[in-house]
Amino acid sequence: MESDLIRAEILAIGDELLIGQTINTNAAWLGEQLNAIGIRIGRSVVISDQRQEIVSALNEASGRAQIIIMTGGLGPTKDDITKHTLCEYFNTELQINEEALARITEFFSRRGLPMLETNRMQAALPASCEVIHNHRGTACGMWFERNGSIYISMPGVPFEMHGMMEDEVFPKLAQFFKRPVIRHRTVLTTGVGESFLADQLKEWEHMLEARNIALAYLPSPGQVKLRMSSYSEAGRDVQADFAECEQELHRLVGEHIYGYDKDTLQSVVGHMLRDDKATLSVAESCTGGTLSRFITSVPGSSDYFQGGVIAYQNEIKERILGVSPSLIETYHVMSEQVAIAMAHGARTAFHSTWAIATTGVAGPGGGTETHPVGQICIAVAGPNGAVAATLRLGKRRENNMDMAAQAGLNLLRKEILKQKADF
Amino acid sequence: MESDLIRAEILAIGDELLIGQTINTNAAWLGEQLNAIGIRIGRSVVISDQRQEIVSALNEASGRAQIIIMTGGLGPTKDDITKHTLCEYFNTELQINEEALARITEFFSRRGLPMLETNRMQAALPASCEVIHNHRGTACGMWFERNGSIYISMPGVPFEMHGMMEDEVFPKLAQFFKRPVIRHRTVLTTGVGESFLADQLKEWEHMLEARNIALAYLPSPGQVKLRMSSYSEAGRDVQADFAECEQELHRLVGEHIYGYDKDTLQSVVGHMLRDDKATLSVAESCTGGTLSRFITSVPGSSDYFQGGVIAYQNEIKERILGVSPSLIETYHVMSEQVAIAMAHGARTAFHSTWAIATTGVAGPGGGTETHPVGQICIAVAGPNGAVAATLRLGKRRENNMDMAAQAGLNLLRKEILKQKADF
Numbered sequence: 093m094e095s096d097l098i099r100a101e102i103l104a105i106g107d108e109l110l111i112g113q114t115i116n117t118n119a120a121w122l123g124e125q126l127n128a129i130g131i132r133i134g135r136s137v138v139i140s141d142q143r144q145e146i147v148s149a150l151n152e153a154s155g156r157a158q159i160i161i162m163t164g165g166l167g168p169t170k171d172d173i174t175k176h177t178l179c180e181y182f183n184t185e186l187q188i189n190e191e192a193l194a195r196i197t198e199f200f201s202r203r204g205l206p207m208l209e210t211n212r213m214q215a216a217l218p219a220s221c222e223v224i225h226n227h228r229g230t231a232c233g234m235w236f237e238r239n240g241s242i243y244i245s246m247p248g249v250p251f252e253m254h255g256m257m258e259d260e261v262f263p264k265l266a267q268f269f270k271r272p273v274i275r276h277r278t279v280l281t282t283g284v285g286e287s288f289l290a291d292q293l294k295e296w297e298h299m300l301e302a303r304n305i306a307l308a309y310l311p312s313p314g315q316v317k318l319r320m321s322s323y324s325e326a327g328r329d330v331q332a333d334f335a336e337c338e339q340e341l342h343r344l345v346g347e348h349i350y351g352y353d354k355d356t357l358q359s360v361v362g363h364m365l366r367d368d369k370a371t372l373s374v375a376e377s378c379t380g381g382t383l384s385r386f387i388t389s390v391p392g393s394s395d396y397f398q399g400g401v402i403a404y405q406n407e408i409k410e411r412i413l414g415v416s417p418s419l420i421e422t423y424h425v426m427s428e429q430v431a432i433a434m435a436h437g438a439r440t441a442f443h444s445t446w447a448i449a450t451t452g453v454a455g456p457g458g459g460t461e462t463h464p465v466g467q468i469c470i471a472v473a474g475p476n477g478a479v480a481a482t483l484r485l486g487k488r489r490e491n492n493m494d495m496a497a498q499a500g501l502n503l504l505r506k507e508i509l510k511q512k513a514d515f
Numbered sequence: 516m517e518s519d520l521i522r523a524e525i526l527a528i529g530d531e532l533l534i535g536q537t538i539n540t541n542a543a544w545l546g547e548q549l550n551a552i553g554i555r556i557g558r559s560v561v562i563s564d565q566r567q568e569i570v571s572a573l574n575e576a577s578g579r580a581q582i583i584i585m586t587g588g589l590g591p592t593k594d595d596i597t598k599h600t601l602c603e604y605f606n607t608e609l610q611i612n613e614e615a616l617a618r619i620t621e622f623f624s625r626r627g628l629p630m631l632e633t634n635r636m637q638a639a640l641p642a643s644c645e646v647i648h649n650h651r652g653t654a655c656g657m658w659f660e661r662n663g664s665i666y667i668s669m670p671g672v673p674f675e676m677h678g679m680m681e682d683e684v685f686p687k688l689a690q691f692f693k694r695p696v697i698r699h700r701t702v703l704t705t706g707v708g709e710s711f712l713a714d715q716l717k718e719w720e721h722m723l724e725a726r727n728i729a730l731a732y733l734p735s736p737g738q739v740k741l742r743m744s745s746y747s748e749a750g751r752d753v754q755a756d757f758a759e760c761e762q763e764l765h766r767l768v769g770e771h772i773y774g775y776d777k778d779t780l781q782s783v784v785g786h787m788l789r790d791d792k793a794t795l796s797v798a799e800s801c802t803g804g805t806l807s808r809f810i811t812s813v814p815g816s817s818d819y820f821q822g823g824v825i826a827y828q829n830e831i832k833e834r835i836l837g838v839s840p841s842l843i844e845t846y847h848v849m850s851e852q853v854a855i856a857m858a859h860g861a862r863t864a865f866h867s868t869w870a871i872a873t874t875g876v877a878g879p880g881g882g883t884e885t886h887p888v889g890q891i892c893i894a895v896a897g898p899n900g901a902v903a904a905t906l907r908l909g910k911r912r913e914n915n916m917d918m919a920a921q922a923g924l925n926l927l928r929k930e931i932l933k934q935k936a937d938f
């Protein structure tokens with residue numbers, strides 16, 4: 093089925109990518125998104141902000157691909173030359189686009205900022221392109237067609253590019269190329285490794301193959317996503333196929349599954365809390381705010397999140413969370429006992445139904461023989477008491493903070509489920 | 516000046532990079548490292564694990580570059596075909612390399628793992644290459660020379676690739692090519708837009724040009740980095756050039772400059788606090804833990820960070836931070852007055868020298884006419900009282916949280932500087 097696929101190539105323009113100052117996350121995001129709508133990335137290229145490089149890369153790509161997506165080089169400054177080079181390449185010239193100018197003017201006036209000539213010039217766009225408007229910034233995108241191929245130029249700022257692709261470009265591409273419909277269903281797991289899952293799911297993969305469903309393991313720190321993809325076939329009920337496969341997957345590894353598709357651990361936990369009219373607070377030591385940030389990244393989380401304490405010193409654990417100094421002395425501040433006391437303390441201070449606590453060594457320094465870097469205790473306190481667990485993670489500080497915060501959310505998820513089962 | 520430079524190209528091989536499952540951090544790392552030794556990355560390409568793609572990409576790159584570095588496709592599994600393709604490309608064949616075999620055998624015996632035939636075959640390497648040994652894994656690297664160009668093949672696992680490049684490849688390259696040195700200096704600004712900066716720095720750019728220094732504006736949310744690059748010329752003191760240009764830059768936009776090169780706002784503020792033996796706490800409402808996470812992402816931040824309160828409900832602001840209900844009623848909970856009261860409250864609760872507070876509407880919902888989405892108040896309290904500011908940001912929740920946290924850190928930075936100036 094691959095041969096049917098439209099080939100796209102990505103052309104990222106920017107010296108900052110070549111010298112390693114910026115990592116090209118745009119290419120990965122575009123690869124994932126285009127793949128999901130049945131467009132295959134054949135090649136992904138990074139070049140510098142130089143006219144000759146851009147022209148020769150465009151010439152090469154146009155011989156191989158039906159879709160060429162450029163990112164970067166659309167800023168207001170002198171080193172951004174993509175727009176001028178595209179004018180030359182498509183034999184057209186810049187003209188002020190009135191809608192773009194109106195948007196840019198509004199962008200600055202809304203923020204109470206002065207608008208300069210360089211900003212106004214961002215509304216000057218190649219006459220022969222279709223303008224793709226940017227609701228999140230001032231650099232417009234461009235859509236050119238030539239000999240049945242599509243050339244798209246996007247700003248390099250990921251947040252702006254994502255919005256423009258989702259709002260305008262993906263729908264336009266789907267309309268332009270008649271794509272077979274691909275359906276995806278992603279099952280989200282946490283707390284289990286990729287190779288362990290792959291081993292448990294050998295038989296299950298045969299079940300997918302029989303239904304012409306492709307499977308991808310998508311690992312990220314602390315999680316593995318299982319993406320099932322099905323190309324529509326006449327006479328097949330794809331949703332029924334997915335449902336059957338999911339049911340079997342639940343039988344095999346159900347305890348590790350926390351959600352589907354665009355869910356996150358924090359959104360899933362948020363739904364559970366809201367459904368129960370329950371509330372949550374946190375007491376964070378080594379995660380240093382990460383857990384709170386995860387929870388509050390969900391819009392509307394103030395419905396159930398009361399708040400938390402970042403207790404980065406023993407004295408704060410004692411004074412604000414009421415952890416007894418003798419408990420710390422007896423068990424060490426990085427112990428499950430202290431994590432549990434912190435969770436109880438948060439629950440009391442914030443009058444919440446549930447509380448999560450973390451304590452440990454995030455690293456890279458500060459480890460000892462008994463409490464090495466990456467050893468982190470998490471605890472959850474709730475209506476029926478508290479539970480705790482000890483994680484043994486790696487040496488990378490921010491990774492450890494993220495993994496521990498996720499593990500805390502997952503422990504809460506399991507406790508809420510257990511409470512429901514007990515009823 | 517660019518023409519003197521050796522041109523390298525990177526060829527990353529792997530479907531997982533094209534479909535966005537893995538982000539190509541190897542290219543960024545190689546770009547940074549090679550640039551530092553005077554080798555310019557002219558292009559960076561990602562292709563799939565297919566013989567034809569590898570051959571055609573090699574052909575194209577060899578017409579442009581003196582150094583071609585391949586990463587990936589050297590694993591023991593069937594889909595890893597780089598080694599076979601290179602045999603074909605360089606018209607040679609695989610033979611067992613005895614030193615590699617001994618290393619692989621030792622690798623498995625040290626870990627008490629069984630060694631399979633697929634592992635043994637990793638010691639089969641092209642007869643015409645120079646083998647680059649891997650002290651951290653089982654896949655060897657390869658070094659080929661043809662017509663004065665170098666072709667290097669490396670495993671894709673970053674940790675293994677880094678070690679092999681540092682131990683063997685960089686020294687060999689430095690010996691093979693006699694390199695001019697490239698020097699970079701990056702000046703970091705915050706709280707000011709790219710176009711505003713560019714407008715202020717028009718004249719200054721001429722000053723750089725006269726010294727043969729290239730300039731790049733590198734924007735990211737809330738920040739703009741100014742990167743100066745200079746290729747060493749006989750008789751020029753590049754450091755003196757940089758110093759002169761930096762001095763003028765400070766005169767023009769000094770208030771927006773917070774650091775250099777690898778600094779971050781949180782690391783700069785951390786250094787200032789440590790130097791002063793001062794401490795910090797936070798009271799976060801709408802940033803929901805983001806500010807704490809930023810501060811604690813710096814290793815060793817427990818030296819100065821006391822902790823904080825995430826006050827996601829009015830009741831918490833009142834009870835734990837001691838904000839008076841009448842103040843909230845009079846000025847609204849999202850006001851500079853309340854932000855200042857929160858900062859004072861955190862300073863008192865945590866006994867810290869300084870405190871930062873945030874309150875506002877992160878969005879996307881919850882805005883009103885008087886308190887729209889993106890309107891966020893930040894405050895800093897310190898030994899000499901408190902200051903506050905109101906930000907007017909966009910509609911995207913997580914972006915607003917990040918920008919407000921950065922603005923809070925920057926406000927603290929300015930207050931610490933002001934305090935020093937007052938002495």
